[in-house]
Structures are given as C-alpha cells and as structure tokens.
Amino acid sequence: MSEEIRIGVYVCHCGLNIAGVVNVKEVVEYAKTLPNVVVAKDYVFMCSAPGQAMIKEDIKEHKLNRVVVAACSPAMHEPTFRGVLGDAGLNPYLFEMANIREHCSWVHPDDKEAATEKAKELVRMAVAKARLLEPLEKIKSAVRPAVLVIGGGVAGLRATLDLVERGFDVYLVEKRSVLGGNAVKLGELAYTTLTGKDVVNSLVEKIKANPKAHIFLNSEVEKVDGSIGDFRVTVTRRLGEGKEEKIELNVGAIIVAIGYDPYEPAIGEYGYKTTDKVVTLFQLMDILSEEGPTKGELLIGGIRPKSLAFILCVGSLSTTPNAKPYCSRMCCSASLKTILKIKEKYPDIDVYVFYKDMRTYGKEEDLYWKAIENEVKFIRFDEAPSVKPRDKFVEVEAFDTTIQERIAIPVDAVVLANGMVPATDTEKIRIMLKIGCGADGFLKEAHLKLRPVEALTDGIFLAGVATGPKNIIESIASGSAAAAKAATIVTKEEIEVEPLIARVNEDMCSGCGICAALCPYEAITIEVKEDGKRISKVNSMLCKGCGTCAAACPSGAMQQSGFKDNQVMAQVVATFRGE
Amino acid sequence: MKPVVVVGGGIAGIQAALDLADQGVKVYLVEKSPSIGGRMAQLDKTFPTLDCSSCILTPKMVAVDRHENIELLTYAEVKEVVGEPGNFKVKILKKPRYVDVDKCTGCGQCVMKCPVKVPNEFNLGMDMRKAIYIPFPQAVPLKATIDPEHCLYFTKGVCRVCERFCPPKAINFNQKPEEIELNVAAIIVATGFSLDDARKRGEYGYGKYPNVYTNLEFERLLSSTGPTKGEIVRRSDGRHPKKIAFIQCVCSRDELTNKYCSAICCMASTKEAILAKEHLPDVECTIFFMDVRAFGKGYQEFFERAKQEFGVRFVRARPAKIEEDPKTRNLIVYYEDTETSRFTKEEFDMVVLAVALRPILPESLVKSGLIQPDNYGFADVPEMYIEPVRASKPGIFVIGVLQSPKDIPDSVIQAGAAAMRAAIYAISG
Amino acid sequence: MAEFKPKIVVFACNWCTYAALDLAGTSRMKYPANFRVIKVMCSGRVDPQFVLEAFKQGADGVIVAGCHPGDCHYVNGNMKTLRRMTMLKKMLEEMGIEKERFRLEWISAAEATKWVQVANEMVEQVKALGPLKPRLEVKE
Numbered sequence A: 001m002s003e004e005i006r007i008g009v010y011v012c013h014c015g016l017n018i019a020g021v022v023n024v025k026e027v028v029e030y031a032k033t034l035p036n037v038v039v040a041k042d043y044v045f046m047c048s049a050p051g052q053a054m055i056k057e058d059i060k061e062h063k064l065n066r067v068v069v070a071a072c073s074p075a076m077h078e079p080t081f082r083g084v085l086g087d088a089g090l091n092p093y094l095f096e097m098a099n100i101r102e103h104c105s106w107v108h109p110d111d112k113e114a115a116t117e118k119a120k121e122l123v124r125m126a127v128a129k130a131r132l133l134e135p136l137e138k139i140k141s142a143v144r145p146a147v148l149v150i151g152g153g154v155a156g157l158r159a160t161l162d163l164v165e166r167g168f169d170v171y172l173v174e175k176r177s178v179l180g181g182n183a184v185k186l187g188e189l190a191y192t193t194l195t196g197k198d199v200v201n202s203l204v205e206k207i208k209a210n211p212k213a214h215i216f217l218n219s220e221v222e223k224v225d226g227s228i229g230d231f232r233v234t235v236t237r238r239l240g241e242g243k244e245e246k247i248e249l250n251v252g253a254i255i256v257a258i259g260y261d262p263y264e265p266a267i268g269e270y271g272y273k274t275t276d277k278v279v280t281l282f283q284l285m286d287i288l289s290e291e292g293p294t295k296g297e298l299l300i301g302g303i304r305p306k307s308l309a310f311i312l313c314v315g316s317l318s319t320t321p322n323a324k325p326y327c328s329r330m331c332c333s334a335s336l337k338t339i340l341k342i343k344e345k346y347p348d349i350d351v352y353v354f355y356k357d358m359r360t361y362g363k364e365e366d367l368y369w370k371a372i373e374n375e376v377k378f379i380r381f382d383e384a385p386s387v388k389p390r391d392k393f394v395e396v397e398a399f400d401t402t403i404q405e406r407i408a409i410p411v412d413a414v415v416l417a418n419g420m421v422p423a424t425d426t427e428k429i430r431i432m433l434k435i436g437c438g439a440d441g442f443l444k445e446a447h448l449k450l451r452p453v454e455a456l457t458d459g460i461f462l463a464g465v466a467t468g469p470k471n472i473i474e475s476i477a478s479g480s481a482a483a484a485k486a487a488t489i490v491t492k493e494e495i496e497v498e499p500l501i502a503r504v505n506e507d508m509c510s511g512c513g514i515c516a517a518l519c520p521y522e523a524i525t526i527e528v529k530e531d532g533k534r535i536s537k538v539n540s541m542l543c544k545g546c547g548t549c550a551a552a553c554p555s556g557a558m559q560q561s562g563f564k565d566n567q568v569m570a571q572v573v574a575t576f577r578g579e
Numbered sequence B: 001m002k003p004v005v006v007v008g009g010g011i012a013g014i015q016a017a018l019d020l021a022d023q024g025v026k027v028y029l030v031e032k033s034p035s036i037g038g039r040m041a042q043l044d045k046t047f048p049t050l051d052c053s054s055c056i057l058t059p060k061m062v063a064v065d066r067h068e069n070i071e072l073l074t075y076a077e078v079k080e081v082v083g084e085p086g087n088f089k090v091k092i093l094k095k096p097r098y099v100d101v102d103k104c105t106g107c108g109q110c111v112m113k114c115p116v117k118v119p120n121e122f123n124l125g126m127d128m129r130k131a132i133y134i135p136f137p138q139a140v141p142l143k144a145t146i147d148p149e150h151c152l153y154f155t156k157g158v159c160r161v162c163e164r165f166c167p168p169k170a171i172n173f174n175q176k177p178e179e180i181e182l183n184v185a186a187i188i189v190a191t192g193f194s195l196d197d198a199r200k201r202g203e204y205g206y207g208k209y210p211n212v213y214t215n216l217e218f219e220r221l222l223s224s225t226g227p228t229k230g231e232i233v234r235r236s237d238g239r240h241p242k243k244i245a246f247i248q249c250v251c252s253r254d255e256l257t258n259k260y261c262s263a264i265c266c267m268a269s270t271k272e273a274i275l276a277k278e279h280l281p282d283v284e285c286t287i288f289f290m291d292v293r294a295f296g297k298g299y300q301e302f303f304e305r306a307k308q309e310f311g312v313r314f315v316r317a318r319p320a321k322i323e324e325d326p327k328t329r330n331l332i333v334y335y336e337d338t339e340t341s342r343f344t345k346e347e348f349d350m351v352v353l354a355v356a357l358r359p360i361l362p363e364s365l366v367k368s369g370l371i372q373p374d375n376y377g378f379a380d381v382p383e384m385y386i387e388p389v390r391a392s393k394p395g396i397f398v399i400g401v402l403q404s405p406k407d408i409p410d411s412v413i414q415a416g417a418a419a420m421r422a423a424i425y426a427i428s429g
Numbered sequence C: 001m002a003e004f005k006p007k008i009v010v011f012a013c014n015w016c017t018y019a020a021l022d023l024a025g026t027s028r029m030k031y032p033a034n035f036r037v038i039k040v041m042c043s044g045r046v047d048p049q050f051v052l053e054a055f056k057q058g059a060d061g062v063i064v065a066g067c068h069p070g071d072c073h074y075v076n077g078n079m080k081t082l083r084r085m086t087m088l089k090k091m092l093e094e095m096g097i098e099k100e101r102f103r104l105e106w107i108s109a110a111e112a113t114k115w116v117q118v119a120n121e122m123v124e125q126v127k128a129l130g131p132l133k134p135r136l137e138v139k140e
C-alpha cells in the first residue's frame, strides 16, 4: 500500500542570480500544474535561514513527503536541504534538486525565454524523479577500537606510538626479528649527531613501555577479511624450529608501513661485486656506523681510501637498463651528508661526485653549499659513468657535460648511491588488502595530493616509503598522518556510509555474475543458497555506489539506490513531456 | 577534552582542522583574510596530475565550513598566547567585516553596485575588485567584506550604496572589532608563505618590463577565474605570446637572497609550460634551470612528459640578465648554456620568473618565543627526526610552507601529523 | 516554420562532467540552452537503455560524458562505459540514427571550456541534421 505522494517545489531567486534571467514566478506557476505537487513557492534566498524555515513549516503544514528545490548546484546545497528535511522529520533522501543557476541562468543570460523554458523542464525532471524516490538510511557499522600496523620501520613505529598514546590498542606486526627497518643501518644523520638507531630506539622504548602496544615479531599477516571498522585479521608468527602460531585479531583500521628494499645493483653494474672497492651507499653507511663491521672506521676493501668517487642515481632515473625511471628522492642528500661526515673525520680525503641532477631540495640545499665549501668536486653526466677496476685503484670515466669533455678519475674506492625499490612483499600485501599500486610499483594513495596516506579501500592507510621514496623525517611525518586518519575511524563507536549504493533484488537475480566481474571494489560476491540458487550479494561497506553493476545487470535485479532504473528513466521521459 | 587552535587556513591548516575535527576534537580555525583557501586557491592546475586546484580544494573548504567540530574564525588574527602545553590562553581579534555574516547570502549585489575600484589581491593586482568584495567565487565563507581603507563611507562619509541594494539588509557600518579568548590544549600554525620580491634580482627586470611575470601571476593568467579569464596575454599589448621563457631559482639557491631551494618551482614551471601549451598549442616554452628538482612521487615522469609529449625545451643555464626591446616590448635573455659552454642571447615575448617562497611567521607567536625562526627564517623544528612538526615549544606545531618549502602532498602529510600529535594533548587536556 | 531547437540529453558523471558544467556556470561562460543534464554518480551507471529511451522520447542528440581515462572516481567505470558505448554506437547506426547525434566525451571537472566547445559543436551538428524522426518506435 503506497501513501499519497505530496511534493513541495521551492524556486530560489538567488538575489538576481537566477531571478535576473529566469522568470521565477512563471516557473512556480508551472510547477503547480505538475502531478503530485501540492505546493510551489519562490523566495529570494532559499538557503538562508528564513528560506529553510519556510520549507520546514510547509513540510508539516502540507504533509509533504517529497521536496524539490530549484536553485544552485547540488554540489553547493544538497547537504543543506537534506538537513532541512531531516530537521522537519522527513527522510533526507526524499529530496531532489534542479540546478537552475550554474546550468541555466548563469550560462544563458542573453536568452531569458529559453532559460525560463529550460528551468521549467529541469523542475519537471526533478519532480518526476522525486516522485519515485525512496527513504534511505545511512548504513551503520560498529567499529573495533584497535588498529593493525604492518611493518615496524620508523613509519610504522611512529604510527604505533601515536595511536597508543591516543589510547587505542595497536597490533604491530613485523616480519623480521627486530624493529626499526632500514633506518637502523644509516648511522649518523644529517644536521645532528643522532643515528638512525637512536631515532628507532627512542620510539621503541616508549612503545614498549605502553601496555596498549602489542608487538608481534617474526610475524606476517596472512589473511584479512571484513571492511572498514571491522577487519578480521589472521597473523602467523614463526616460533623457531619450524613451528608457527596463528593469531586472530579484530581491528577497525589498518596501517600499511612495509617500507622498501635498497636497490641492489646487478653484478658488474658500475663494477659492483667485481671488486671489493665498489660499495653501495647503504653499505657505506653501515661501515661508518659505530655498530658496523669496522666499528665506524672508514675501511673499504681493507684499506682507508684517500680518494672516493660517489656515483649518484644508481638504480634511479633510468641511468642503467636495470634502473627505475623515478627519482629516489633522498640519495643526493644522503650522499652529501655522508661525504660531509667523512670530511669532518678525514679532512684530507678527496671526494668526487658524479651526478645527473643535484636534487638537494628545500633546506637540504644547505648540504650542497657545504659540500662545495669543502671542495667536493662535482662532475655532471648524462650518460652513466663507467667504473673500471684496476690493480691498486678504480677508474671512473664519464663525459662531463659542464666542461664538455670526457674525463677519467682514478680513486681508491667507489660508492654507489643506491635508490629505493618497492618492498618485496608489496605485491602480496596489495592483493591481500585489495589496494592499488602505481606504475612505479609502490602502493597507491587515494589521491596523490589531498589523500596521500589513504589507500583506495576505506579503512586502510599507508605510511612511510611504502607509497614512494621519502627520508626518515618525511616517513615519520607520514606515520603520524596515517595514525591520525586511523584515529578518525577508531574514535567513533559507529561509522556511517552513504546509502546511495547497489542493492540486489534476490528474486530477480539469475546469479550470472556480470556485476561481480565489473565492480572495481570487489564489493559483489556470488553466493550459492541452500537450494543451489546462485545470487549476487553486495557488501554495503565495500560498495562505493558507482552504479556500474546496475547498468550491466541483464535482469534488472541490481539497482543503485537514488539512481534506480525507473528513477533515471523517469527523468529521461520528463525531459520531453509532462505526464 | 580541550579544543585546539589552527592558525592559517591554507591547505595545510584546512587539512589539520579536518583531521582533528574528524577525531572528535573541537577546532578553532583562525584565518587572517576573509576566506580560507590560501595559495592553493590561486593556483590553476596542480602538478603532477594536473587536476584543477579549486576543484579538489573547494570540497575541503566546504567540509570545513560544515563540520560540526570546526568553528571558522575568518578575518581574524591571533593577538597573544600564554601558557603551557595542554593549557594555552589564546587571544584572537576578529576584524569587522561591516557585513552581518548571518544575513549575507553572498549574492554579490553590493559588489556590483559599489562604485570604488581597488587592486585585487587575489589576482595579484592584475585587475580590480570593489571596496566591498568577495575574494573569489568559491570563497568560504561566501560573504562580502567591506574594505574600510577604500570604502567611500569610511573615507569620505558618503555613499552607502551597498546598504541600499543589499536584499537581506546585511550591511552594518557600526560593526566593531571583537576579541575572543580561548583556552586550548595545543596550537597548530600553518601561516604559509608569500613570494620573495623578484625586484631583488633587478637584472631580470621584474616591475620594470611589463611582460616579465612571477610564476604566481602566471598561475592567475592561466586560471579561468583570473584577470584575463584564462587567456594568456601580454601585459604590454594584450597579445598572445609565441615564445615564453621560464627562469628558475629566482631568489633561491642564491647567495644574495635565499640560499635554500624553494622545492616546488621546478615542477611548477614544468606544469605552467605544459598548461601554456594546452592554452596556446603553437607557443614555444623554454625552461632555464640549474637542476630539475623532480624528486617527488610522479615528478620525474611528469618532467619526462613535458619534454617528450609537450615539447617543452629545457636549457641548463642561469640567465645573466634580461633586456627589453623598447619597441616590441620583447625580452632578450642572456645566458651561458652550460651544456655547450656558449654565451648566447635569445628573444622571448614573455618571461615567467620562478620566485622563491618566503615563510610568513605570525608575529605574536614569535614574540612570545613559541616559534623560533631557523637560519633561513622558516619556523624551526628542533626535534625534526622524532617530532618532525613540533616547534620550539612543545604543544605548538608548525606545518606547511611556514616550516620549509614544500608541495601540497607534503603539506597535507604534515597537517595529518600535527593533527595526530595535537589530538593527544587535546584528550589529556 | 519555427526555428528548429534541438533537444539534447546529457548523462554526466557527478565528479567530472557535472562539475565542469557547474564551473562553466561559475565562470559565466555561455552555451546554447538546448541541453538537459541527467546526473549519475559515474558514467559507468549509464545503461544503454537510457540512451535508447532518450532517442525514443524525442531527443535530437545524446551525450554521455565522464572523467578522462585514469581519472574516474571509481577507478575505471568510464572504461566500462567506453566499451558499452562503442557497441551502442554501432547499434544506433544500424537503427538509422546518424552517428553525429551521439557522443561520448571525457570532460574533467576543470574543463568547462571543453564542455562549451562540445556543446557548441553538438548543437551545430544536430541542427545540420534536422530533427530526428521518431523512427525508433517503428523498429520496436
């Protein structure tokens, strides 16, 4: 039994913005002639407090059960008017807007007649759709007040510490037997005497002292089910002697901080591994750290070099066939920082830097000025230099673009400033969590600029180098930023999502699976009922409401709320005629 | 739970406010100008994905306005701060708009009728606004403001035309400044930047030769809400340029002005050259640079695209000077091409200078020692490795370009970080 | 005889093309008043039936428009649209509807200018063809 449809239509002048072009009174009179419209009015500013009050009163007085506002773009005020309906006790989704400003008066100022005609038709289309609208409820789901952090490098550690300090339980899952990731190997950092290890330790100490932190070493995430607010996670912990243990967790949000792998040059790439006089920057940093193999003494291939050549962009900027096309962002600065520390300790050493582009961006430029002051010699190349191991030395040869000459410099040792590549497990994690990767192989953020720590899947956040090269400072900042996003979810007891999503009419569904194959979010599964009937099922927490499935469903079983077939069709028909 | 104050409503401040408010923390967002949005609102499209700046920014601005946990204090400044982490007393001065914001609907009638024209800050003085104005079409809040320095009523005691034409009777010439005192747990400062004065490099002739522009001016030329409605035309004669030179590192990486690198201008010029080509397919674009700082995600790929797909020419050189042909108003750029070691000159009909970013430190917080400038004048972060956004004083956070030159993604990340750290003070406060 | 005023139905996705039309408005651009826009969340929602129905009801032209490839708010809904609309185009031609009456366009939220250009072109093209005779009903 359906109730009588009672529609109120409200046409806004928007000062002269609409009324200066569209004959608003005429539109109102026309609206009154449309079926089911019981009241139609105009007002100078419908969104203003008096305009809103008028609509609320009418809803009560005229027992309206649908409202149409003809005014600006719904992008502006749809939420405002939905709120008005809600305040008046009407379901907010029984509302439709006709855009007679952006799409009409503003673009047809010279043809008032055509603009008025168009405004009438836009109102007719909105009324036609409104007639078929249904009340919808936001979809709610309970939230587990705990967070899973995958990866215990500086980014994951910072995120963990923030969230436990904020009062949430955090499960930190680290694959290796120690925390800290790559930073522990970096020795003394730029602008400070702190080492990478110091940074890690200061975070780890505070985390370990907090009872809300639950650390799982030698562990990996094996399976993740559920969705935002309620993920069910299976972790496998290696116990030694081939034994394993499985741990089940239930969390509201997930932070992925799986970091990177240092680029490993191929054998023979710049002489790597053909002589012990060629090392990577990553190895050199370990050599220079107090806990390293030489207790911090600069020894390469058993000798203390008197001259060093650094080759930059190793593994980056497509310098060699193996190299990645992107810039690894920190290797210019990390090289210069290392050189300055070496120069401090061994002032007599000669250092040559072979570079393609010096990318000491921002304040890091300071390192470049200092390197020049310290008489570090810079050689710019376009074509990668060649490294030729000789008996007692190594020769680095390149075409120096600045002096336009080929030069060969003999040095005692060569350092390859190796970049960063996506962590080995990136692909595995990406598939398990149904999140995306970019062409560079790093995890992809929901929006590169404005949502840099969110994955495309709701409730999953990204921190550190997992999304692309960063230094420690930037990795730590993104760890905190991801923690903030996770906190926006786990602080709530319940989360709500828009109800404009897909729904299946089980009686009509033939279980063909076309919808499931098309859904970009894998929100649809085909279930087999007890009687063997196959039907499609939409996970309302995963569906984002694009409507692609509905457009493709051959039996009309799949419908998108707010954009059902009959609702859109009604608009199409009303474009041409009234009923 | 105690509230948090965010000072500065650019993208960094907006994001920090949203990330706090979404955690249930009450936020006061204090913005000096009549609208939030900051520099990003002035940009046309953004590197490296070329999405339109206001399209991605406006929804965030509207979200701030609608958020139940955010109180927006625009046209306001922080006067004084005292206290300790978890318990700061903040005095805020709200300047009078002379418009009742509860009544104003942003219809713009007043603006149309006002007889006084004033150089328009939003378009960097390249066109005029009125004495009563709405800074840009997507302003939040979308309310008019009277500029008392130019309004005839305030300067000469006559006019009041806006008052007569305002449909909801929103004009109020008797509004007074308002002081607000808040007790807050933490303060996030995101007061951003302005460009350095390009006249400091007099050899490039900015301010002297009409067809030399700053990169921010060029962004406004590209924008459909700009002074030329998106037409790239020369200041001197309104003609489309055929050859544009972009000069990098103006007042950056420079011993005389600023030694630091401004981090965004290599990509900004690359983007602007691409956009110029989109607007004027036959235009030739040359970028004079020292190093292309294409370090961020997708940046190197963007740079390659500019070269290959759009035919932007990159010349590794720092031009020595620019001269103007007084007849054509064309510009002759003198430079040494470092890749051929040859001194040469070349004529262009428009030049765009990539000018250094200079931080804007809010005086009241510097005076009270809560923020300290570093060697370069940016807000210092003494514990950068562990607390990368914490200022000299705990409980005070500095983010965005205020803290170091950076792009939008990094500003947004720092905003999230500050929101996280500030929330911890808020819940224990 | 009165001047022929074609009526053209536009299916526009919420995130790009609908926003571009809004921007055309806020930028006070001008284009002919022949278009009636129906908003969907993604161009992927556009069922070819909608387009057929529009022609059947008397549309002189139809535009389906969404985000550029790679920019779809829902990952790749527009790619599915591309496939569907390519098939539909063939079908329309078989039905005797000139190909100039139907367009698939990628118009980003920033491309108000592109919209205006498409709008002008479309009106020109359709005007040149004249009204669409209600041939569809015969076919059914």
Ligand SMILES: Cc1cc2nc3c(=O)[nH]c(=O)nc-3n(C[C@H](O)[C@H](O)[C@H](O)COP(=O)(O)OP(=O)(O)OC[C@H]3O[C@@H](n4cnc5c(N)ncnc54)[C@H](O)[C@@H]3O)c2cc1C
Pocket (backbone or CB within 6 Å): A150, A151, A152, A153, A154, A155, A156, A173, A174, A175, A176, A179, A180, A181, A182, A183, A186, A189, A190, A219, A220, A221, A257, A258, A259, A260, A261, A262, A263, A281, A282, A285, A330, A331, A333, A334, A337, A417, A418, A419, A420, A423, A425, A429, A463, A464, A465, A466, A470, A471, A472, A473, A475
């Ligand atoms: C040669 C070189 C020199 C550098 N020098 C500097 C420098 O001087 N200054 C500076 O600031 N930065 C420097 N960096 C960068 C610095 O190393 C990174 O910014 C930082 O370590 C990134 O931290 P992260 O937490 O993102 O990743 P990582 O340190 O890589 O940590 C990731 C963690 O996740 C774990 N993990 C991976 N997969 C899984 C899985 N499936 N399950 C569970 N755990 C997993 C890993 O075991 C690791 O512990 C340098 C990098 C290189 C390559």
Ligand SMILES: Cc1cc2nc3c(=O)[nH]c(=O)nc-3n(C[C@H](O)[C@H](O)[C@H](O)COP(=O)(O)OP(=O)(O)OC[C@H]3O[C@@H](n4cnc5c(N)ncnc54)[C@H](O)[C@@H]3O)c2cc1C
Pocket (backbone or CB within 6 Å): A449, B007, B008, B009, B010, B011, B012, B013, B030, B031, B032, B033, B035, B036, B037, B038, B039, B040, B043, B045, B046, B047, B048, B076, B077, B078, B190, B191, B192, B193, B194, B215, B216, B219, B264, B268, B271, B360, B361, B362, B363, B399, B400, B401, B402, B406, B407, B408, B409, B411
């Ligand atoms: C020409 C140019 C092109 C660019 N292009 C790009 C691009 O394509 N992509 C990209 O990622 N980045 C780009 N950028 C960089 C981008 O503009 C910045 O990263 C970003 O705007 C920084 O935001 P912010 O919030 O830190 O500062 P701002 O945007 O400067 O915001 C600061 C806000 O604080 C307010 N304020 C100042 N002082 C006070 C005070 N005392 N009290 C209260 N409020 C105050 C200001 O009014 C302003 O609203 C570009 C920059 C330039 C110059």
Ligand code: SF4
Pocket (backbone or CB within 6 Å): A312, A313, A314, A316, A317, A326, A327, A328, A329, A330, A331, A332, A333, A356, A357, A358, A359, A417, A419, B295
């Ligand atoms: S940071 Fe420097 S060394 Fe590293 S890839 Fe980029 S340009 Fe090359």
Ligand code: SF4
Pocket (backbone or CB within 6 Å): A501, A502, A518, A519, A520, A521, A522, A523, A524, A538, A542, A543, A544, A545, A546, A547, A548, A549, A550, A560
């Ligand atoms: S509407 Fe889109 S997101 Fe939702 S189930 Fe259908 S295809 Fe998937």
Ligand code: SF4
Pocket (backbone or CB within 6 Å): B099, B103, B104, B105, B106, B107, B108, B109, B110, B111, B143, B144, B165, B166, B167, B168, B169, B170, B171
């Ligand atoms: S002050 Fe009055 S006339 Fe001016 S924009 Fe506001 S409501 Fe319109």
Ligand code: SF4
Pocket (backbone or CB within 6 Å): B110, B113, B114, B115, B116, B131, B132, B146, B147, B150, B151, B152, B153, B154, B158, B159, B160, B161, B162, B163
């Ligand atoms: S009173 Fe001032 S602001 Fe108002 S119209 Fe006159 S000059 Fe303009």
Ligand code: SF4
Pocket (backbone or CB within 6 Å): A361, A362, B248, B249, B250, B252, B253, B260, B261, B262, B263, B264, B265, B266, B267, B290, B291, B292, B293, B354
């Ligand atoms: S980003 Fe580029 S143009 Fe800007 S200062 Fe740095 S090197 Fe120069």
Ligand code: FES
Pocket (backbone or CB within 6 Å): C013, C014, C015, C016, C017, C041, C042, C043, C044, C065, C066, C067, C072, C073, C074, C076, C077, C078
């Ligand atoms: S959202 Fe625009 S085409 Fe999918």
